[in-house]
Amino acid sequence: MRIFLFDYTPRLEGLNITFVNNSYEFYELFLNQQYDVLIANFDFFNEVKEIITVYNGYIIFLSKICDELIYKKALEIADFCYSYDEVFKLKYRLEYLKRKIYNMQGSIFKHKELLYNCNLNRLYKKNQELDLTKAQQEVLELLIKNRNNYLNSEYIVNASPFIGSKNSIKVIISSLRKLGFDIISKQNLGYKLKE
Numbered sequence: 001m002r003i004f005l006f007d008y009t010p011r012l013e014g015l016n017i018t019f020v021n022n023s024y025e026f027y028e029l030f031l032n033q034q035y036d037v038l039i040a041n042f043d044f045f046n047e048v049k050e051i052i053t054v055y056n057g058y059i060i061f062l063s064k065i066c067d068e069l070i071y072k073k074a075l076e077i078a079d080f081c082y083s084y085d086e087v088f089k090l091k092y093r094l095e096y097l098k099r100k101i102y103n104m105q106g107s108i109f110k111h112k113e114l115l116y117n118c119n120l121n122r123l124y125k126k127n128q129e130l131d132l133t134k135a136q137q138e139v140l141e142l143l144i145k146n147r148n149n150y151l152n153s154e155y156i157v158n159a160s161p162f163i164g165s166k167n168s169i170k171v172i173i174s175s176l177r178k179l180g181f182d183i184i185s186k187q188n189l190g191y192k193l194k195e
Contacts, residue, residue, distance in 0.1 A: 001094070002034065002037070002159070003036065004033075006039070006048070007041040008043075012039070031051065034159040035055075036057045036098075037057055038055065038059045039061075040061055041063070042062065045061070061074040062082055063084070111193070113125050114181065116144065121141075123140070123179070135163050139172045139173065139176065140181070142159055143193040146192075150192045154166070156190075156191075182194035
């Protein structure tokens with residue numbers, strides 16, 4: 001799951017998050033990548049409001065005080081709003097959203113002898129952990145998340161900062177196939193994980 005944090009300081013540790021603290025970087029980085037969750041300080045309400053027509057992920061606002069007025073305004077464009085005193089709740093909300101995004105009953109995706117733990121970002125084969133590069137992990141998560149659809153190379157490159165070019169996708173797909181994943185490729189459509 002790809003998370004973008006637009007706040008004054010990087011308050012959330014231990015998560016794979018892209019962090020910015022000014023409007024210029026927000027527009028430049030956010031609009032050039034695809035993120036599942038946008039977490040923003042309520043002070044940046046207007047900036048977030050400007051991008052909602054081109055963004056279809058989840059939006060979470062953080063605020064010093066999340067009283068009734070702020071909460072009501074936040075929910076005009078966002079899905080959730082928490083005060084900074086409630087940041088501990090955010091961890092659980094993100095776990096829930098990750099399961100929802102990956103459309104799974106739990107956080108484990110099973111494919112033949114392979115188990116992928118989406119919370120821990122770890123792959124296991126016959127109870128033995130296999131190492132994945134960041135690029136392999138990103139492509140695998142994209143394929144799991146969109147397993148009913150074909151993903152073209154351009155979409156995959158735009159969705160991951162760890163993939164440099166369309167040519168590298170072929171290498172990554174090949175390495176995932178060698179691990180045991182059935183990945184179908186169709187010309188002009190892209191790649192799809194076969195269940």
